[in-house]
Amino acid sequence: PCAHHGATADIINLKNDYGETALLQAFFGNRFHILRILLDKGADPMIAGRYGNTPLYLAVKNDLSEEIIINIIDAARPKTVDILDQNGITEPSVCFSGKITHNDLSPFAHQGATS
Known part of the structure; x- marks a missing residue:
């Protein structure tokens, strides 16, 4: 954009x-x-x-x-990239920063989460 x-x-x-x-x-x-x-x-x-x-x-x-x-x-x-966490970081930037790993996302895997 x-x-x-x-x-x-x-x-x-x-x-x-x-x-x-x-x-x-x-x-x-x-x-x-x-x-x-x-x-x-x-x-x-x-x-x-x-x-x-x-x-x-x-x-x-x-x-x-x-x-x-x-x-x-x-x-x-809301667009995924527009959703900020409590630190003002967008969801993709959290993933790229290494603050979370795929193991952290596993509870959401069966709830339709795509990110």
């Missing part, structure tokens, strides 16, 4: 005077192709509008396509 990715996500997630993000505006305007672009660019689908509704809630409530709902769910999931 480019150095400005965090800044781009911050701008995309700004709310207007009505408490709506660009993602919510795309939803309300039935501009689902724009909604997908915003999700790809880092728009946060867990930011609620002024009435407390998130894009995911609204998509389910309004019976949108399964594809759109899955896109929103996928965008809402």
